Every structure is written in C-alpha cells, then in structure tokens.
Amino acid sequence: MQPNILVTGGAGFVGSHLVDALINQDYNLRVLDNFSTGQWENLTHNNDKLEIIKGDVRDLESVMAAIKNVKWIFHQAGFVSAPLSIKQPQISFENNLLGTFNIFEAVRRQGSLARIIFASSAAVYGDNHSLPLHENLPCFPLNPYAFEKNAAEQLAVLYERLYKVSSVALRYFNIxxxxxxxxxxxxxxxxxxxxxxxxxxxxxxxxxxxxxxxFVYINDVISANLEAMKKVPPGAHLFNVATGxxxxxxxxxxxxxxxxxxxxxxxxxxxxxxxxxxxxxxISKISEQxxxxxxxxxxxxxxxxxx
The missing domain is CATH 3.90.25.10 (UDP-galactose 4-epimerase, domain 1)
Known part of the structure; x- marks a missing residue:
C-alpha cells in the first residue's frame, strides 16, 4: 500500500515524535530527511513500518518524488536556530524559505490535493509588547529565521489564493x-x-x-498537529501552539x-x-476552532x- 502521509524532517525532534504518533494510529508513512541534524536512531524502532527517503527539501525534484500519492504533508524540516540564522543567513534562507517553497510548488506542479501542515514559529512576532500574542498581530521579525517563517506563512496564503493549495501554519512557541x-x-x-x-x-x-x-511540551505539539490534520477545512490557516x-x-x-x-x-x-x-x-483561536x-x-x- 502506498504511503498517504509524508513527514519532512522526520528524523528530527518534532518530526520523529510525529512519526511515532501517526504510526500508532496506523497511517502509512514516508519520511524525507537529509539527516544533517536528524538522527537515524529516532526512527530505528519504526523503520520497518515506514518508507525513508534520504533527500533534501532544498531539492525540488526530491520533494516532487516524495509527495507522490501523499494525502497529508507534515513539513518539519528546516534550520531552527535564530542565533545561527544571523551568522549563516544564506543557509537559513535556503532551508527554511526555499525548502518550504519547494513543498508548496511540488504540490502545485503535481496538481496534488495534498494538504500541508508546516512548522512556523512564535519568533515571527518579534519583540511585540502586545501580550498575549494573537495571530492577528503584526509581525516584526528580529532575525533571518523569524523573517523566513513569516514569509513562509505569506507564501501559504498566496498559494491558497492562486492555486488552491490548502495548508495550516502552526506557530510553535518554545518546545x-x-x-x-x-x-x-x-x-x-x-x-x-x-x-x-x-x-x-x-x-x-x-x-x-x-x-x-x-514553554510547550512535545506531546502537546504533536496533538496540535493531529487536530489540525483532522479538523481544519480547506484554506490557509494559522494557529499558535503554546500553553498560554x-x-x-x-x-x-x-x-x-x-x-x-x-x-x-x-x-x-x-x-x-x-x-x-x-x-x-x-491560544484562544486554536482552542475555539x-x-x-x-x-x-x-x-x-x-x-x-x-x-
């Protein structure tokens, strides 16, 4: 049977916990990871239950191959250090913005109906003093990482409007x-x-x-991803994931x-x-919706x- 869910960055911290949860619910899984930071040992207890592709989201052809026959895409791959993004902006940009663009573009090119759930970040708010932070506030990114996550959210809105690619951006706070x-x-x-x-x-x-x-515990982050998959209608959606x-x-x-x-x-x-x-x-939006x-x-x- 063909996999019906793709997890990019599936050997990483959040990605591997997602893999565990989805396998426990009997989904067919495929993982795309270049293993630059993800660990093989995060998948070894499940490697007989999933298809693992060693590839990079920065390569469009690899992404095109990975999304075939997939219904859901959990996009967790990326460059996740704000301090390092200041020192290495090009690497950060390529991983976070080009990588996310490739996910959306691959879905568009294939005419796929796959829905995308992707990792954004509370960093997009910047040092915003309008606490608590809600999704309608303006964003003031303070570093390349935050800028890239904010741009990815805007890309998602654009691709939904122009190409009807549906997605959910989850703004993770401190996991x-x-x-x-x-x-x-x-x-x-x-x-x-x-x-x-x-x-x-x-x-x-x-x-x-x-x-x-x-600070939000990994188990809650995973449950937010699963709820987004099961309950969010078509469109481009955005939710904070935190404790409040x-x-x-x-x-x-x-x-x-x-x-x-x-x-x-x-x-x-x-x-x-x-x-x-x-x-x-x-967190009122994700709780209410x-x-x-x-x-x-x-x-x-x-x-x-x-x-």
Missing part, C-alpha cells in the same frame, strides 16, 4: 521534551540547562533571566534545580542579538521527561 539534543546548536534552552546541571556545570543565562517564555502561560528563565532554572536536586547558581552574560524579551501566547488545549504544564512536562 521542549525527549530527543531534544543538548549538544546541537539548534537545541532549546531547557535541554541545554538539563545537560549542564546533570554534568555539574554552571548554567549560562543570557540577559537578566527575567525574560519570559511560553509564561515563566521567566530564572523560574525555569529553579524548577530544574528542584527536580534534579542541584543548587548551582547560574552565571549571567549579555543578551544575544535577535533574542525576544517577553513571550506569551494567546480545533478544540485543542494543552494538557501538560511546565512542571508536568519536565517531570515526565526526566522521570
């Missing part, structure tokens, strides 16, 4: 959970802090630590120290260019991950 490697430059702050605390190393906080983040609650980085450190039973004080350094100071999501609500608060997610 954390198992398989988020601490050694990768793409890692989130939680995975890095956990690794440093376990090694007995001093944590580094950029800025005063009072900057806030809306924020904590400071200093509060996060205290929570981790309590769970890991360590009291090592952090060290503070200057804020990084392109970092957002305040972040808090309004999809009936999706986060089930994991930060304490529950951390405990589940570190148990």
């Amino acid at each position: 954390y959970g198992p398989r988020q490697s601490a050694s990768s430059p793409y890692s989130g702050v939680i995975s890095k802090f956990i690794d440093q605390l376990k090694k007995g190393e001093k944590l580094t906080i950029y800025g005063d630590g009072e900057q806030t983040r809306d 609650k924020s904590v400071t980085i200093n509060q996060l450190v205290k929570s981790l120290q309590k769970i890991l039973k360590t009291v090592m004080a952090p060290q503070y350094q200057s804020s990084r260019e392109g970092d957002i100071y305040r972040s808090l999501a309004d 999809l009936g999706w609500y986060p089930k994991w608060d930060l304490a529950q997610g951390l405990s589940d991950w570190l148990r």
Whole structure:
C-alpha cells in the first residue's frame, strides 16, 4: 500500500515524535530527511513500518518524488536556530524559505490535493509588547529565521489564493521534551540547562533571566498537529501552539534545580542579538476552532521527561 502521509524532517525532534504518533494510529508513512541534524536512531524502532527517503527539501525534484500519492504533508524540516540564522543567513534562507517553497510548488506542479501542515514559529512576532500574542498581530521579525517563517506563512496564503493549495501554519512557541539534543546548536534552552546541571556545570543565562517564555511540551505539539490534520477545512490557516502561560528563565532554572536536586547558581552574560524579551501566547483561536488545549504544564512536562 502506498504511503498517504509524508513527514519532512522526520528524523528530527518534532518530526520523529510525529512519526511515532501517526504510526500508532496506523497511517502509512514516508519520511524525507537529509539527516544533517536528524538522527537515524529516532526512527530505528519504526523503520520497518515506514518508507525513508534520504533527500533534501532544498531539492525540488526530491520533494516532487516524495509527495507522490501523499494525502497529508507534515513539513518539519528546516534550520531552527535564530542565533545561527544571523551568522549563516544564506543557509537559513535556503532551508527554511526555499525548502518550504519547494513543498508548496511540488504540490502545485503535481496538481496534488495534498494538504500541508508546516512548522512556523512564535519568533515571527518579534519583540511585540502586545501580550498575549494573537495571530492577528503584526509581525516584526528580529532575525533571518523569524523573517523566513513569516514569509513562509505569506507564501501559504498566496498559494491558497492562486492555486488552491490548502495548508495550516502552526506557530510553535518554545518546545521542549525527549530527543531534544543538548549538544546541537539548534537545541532549546531547557535541554541545554538539563545537560549542564546533570554534568555539574554552571548554567549560562543570557540577559537578566527575567525574560519570559511560553514553554510547550512535545506531546502537546504533536496533538496540535493531529487536530489540525483532522479538523481544519480547506484554506490557509494559522494557529499558535503554546500553553498560554509564561515563566521567566530564572523560574525555569529553579524548577530544574528542584527536580534534579542541584543548587548551582547560574552565571549571567549579555543578551544575544535577535533574542525576544517577553513571550506569551494567546491560544484562544486554536482552542475555539480545533478544540485543542494543552494538557501538560511546565512542571508536568519536565517531570515526565526526566522521570
């Protein structure tokens, strides 16, 4: 039987959890990944249940081949580090904007009816002070990564209007959970802090630590993707994926120290260019339209991950 779902970046953090969830629901799966950051071991427990294509979303022909006979496309591949996008803007642009363009263009060229669910980011809002952040606010990207995600959302609207390609953009806030490697430059702050605390190393906080983040557990991110697949009608749609609650980085450190039973004080350094100071999501749209609500608060997610 032909696969009916494609997951790009399926060997990565979010992508591999999506693969697990979709296989558990008996979907036929195909993964497209170049394995530059994704890990084979994230798929080995499922590799007899899916088709794996080693390829790159930056190559249109590879994408064209990967979407054949596919009904749904979960596009998770990309360059996910805002700080690195400042240092390597061309690589970031090619992965995030060209890669996403190729997904939409491949669907258009094949006349496919495949629906696209793709990863956007809260970074598109920039340092917007109109908290909580809702989807109708203007975007003020502070780095290439944020600009590329915002441009991808606009591309989705354009392709729906001109070519009737349907999509859902999910603006992920700060995701954390198992398989988020601490050694990768793409890692989130939680995975890095956990690794440093376990090694007995001093944590580094950029800025005063009072900057806030809306941390969302990987299990909730996956459930949001599945709800988008099952409930969103044709069109170009956009939703925040978060908890609607924020904590400071200093509060996060205290929570981790309590769970890991360590009291090592952090060290503070200057804020990084392109970092957002305040972040808090309004999740009323996804809750009202999809009936999706986060089930994991930060304490529950951390405990589940570190148990």
